Amino acid sequence: MSSSDIQITPIKQSKINSVDFNNLVFGTVFSDYMFECDYKDGKWQTPVIKPYGDISISPSARVFHYGQAVFEGMKAYKDDNDDIFLFRPEENFVRINKSSERLAIPEFPKEYFFDGLTTLLNLDKDWIKKGIGNSMYIRPFVIATQPAISASPSEEYKFMILLSPAQAYYAGEVRVIFSEKYSRAADGGVGFAKAAGNYAAQFYPTKLAHEKGYQQIIWTDASSHQFLEEAGTMNIFFRIGDTLLTAPNNDRILDGVTRKSVIQLAKDNNIEVEVRRVSVVEIKDAARKGTLKEIFGSGTATVINPILGFSHGGKEYELPTVENSYASFFKEKLMNIQYNISEDPYGWRVKI
């Protein structure tokens, strides 16, 4: 397939002038176009790009009843020359199909994904604003559309890509709870996948955390609640002394693109990094001894998000203010690559 095979329905008029790009609320404003590709009769049909707007769907579509849906999160960046870049997009493409496999959704073809994404970004390129922190958040997702309310895999799907312009994501001062009761994922479950249902399952415990004054939860393993795993929309890093710690990937933890980029940057910048189980006890001990210097999350939306404190067993722990913070170091390194400011020895930056 070449991008010329995508059927494009043009917009009548762009909405771009009605958007205040200096006051964007994350995930609420969408560009002029969207990409859509249906799966039926055993194959993905000809993709279309059309004006962003409501879709018509059966109320008995399996996505509504059985949560058969997966997604990805990516960003596009514009440099001072108006060139547009993606960051490691191959990783997102591979991962959405891994997620799909675990949810019994058919694999999406690579050429459809990249031709669709490129064509869409070119159509909506004026929506991507220059300047550090500005980006176009990209949301590929797949939903089960077959109208049948029996609990088995759908025979029809819709793959879509939405574009939502975003400013620098500032989550505010983030304090977290280490989970002691609720869990995000089971061994042998779907925690490693970007499965829709993984996210709704976190809303209620997170609401309870909010009521206690914490912005997020760091999930622990469901069996013992003794090991720190991820934050639901971010992977988590701990710095004890000058060593960086993060949990290994397993079937409960998302294989984050930002996470693996941080690990690579650490290795190449002489920061010792240990990818291993990180226990609650170890982090609390380090906090008490003063050797716990940083905790931060990593993810596409947030890039790197420093955590100021945590709570466990009813006790509060504050992180110190450190000079030469790893969080700042990695954030700058990553953004310099993403925005075409620095060299990119890894080939992570892909010009479209």
Added chain:
Amino acid sequence: MSSSDIQITPIKQSKINSVDFNNLVFGTVFSDYMFECDYKDGKWQTPVIKPYGDISISPSARVFHYGQAVFEGMKAYKDDNDDIFLFRPEENFVRINKSSERLAIPEFPKEYFFDGLTTLLNLDKDWIKKGIGNSMYIRPFVIATQPAISASPSEEYKFMILLSPAQAYYAGEVRVIFSEKYSRAADGGVGFAKAAGNYAAQFYPTKLAHEKGYQQIIWTDASSHQFLEEAGTMNIFFRIGDTLLTAPNNDRILDGVTRKSVIQLAKDNNIEVEVRRVSVVEIKDAARKGTLKEIFGSGTATVINPILGFSHGGKEYELPTVENSYASFFKEKLMNIQYNISEDPYGWRVKI
């Protein structure tokens, strides 16, 4: 609210004559009407009943991205006098709100639920066919509709009820695998809720089971895979000697309406029933000794579903053919109450 407050848009013409009621595929045929109630501005709006058909919804609705959705399964039965009955509908109402709470969805009002359900069933009463095994499958569900792709609870929802006529549900000869690798739910997770995402998570492992010749999986606890929990769309009972065993409810196991009815019927019919953890080892030992007489599932769609054999650790175990099977006994008892054939000392049958 009285049912007169529901806004009803009449159909132009019924589809009923186009339906072959002797060849229904479960969950694929829908009645003329559907019930719909939107939540916005902090409250549930005036419900409507309108012709069954596609809905228009934003592609950025949170249900598509974060799986914020719950459902229920119920049935209506018609007796020889054309009276229509529900089975313990209060249980389903209470449970959908328990599921909603865990998924951070606002509670649905009781009067809306029952007035909506009753009005809908009366409008579509000709779709409910007489005769043992015929029923109207009822699917209440709630989906998050707010167009915002940030991972937090929706501020807008749609509650719907669909009706799908059903014949006796014959699942065929059912052989199962006891899960050794995959899991359905985590401690502290959403397994007890009828959360949409719980179902899609089972599709892939079930597909693998199908490929090996098994129709379903009996899920074990995620931590040790040593205890038998439920079958995903059914609770599970084991009969060793003349004692009935089933797992206790916990945060991983659905509190099934048919399950609790079976337990009640067992107690009142001098069948010893133990509600406790049931280990894989115990069931395999009993199978080898010949004391394992029955395994059966219970659920609204299937009522009681006998299981003919199971596999674990690469070994096959066949269940014997027993006279006076508990499965047949409970199925008859339940259906006689549901179809208004027998007395109902429990008040489970509710005439509408």
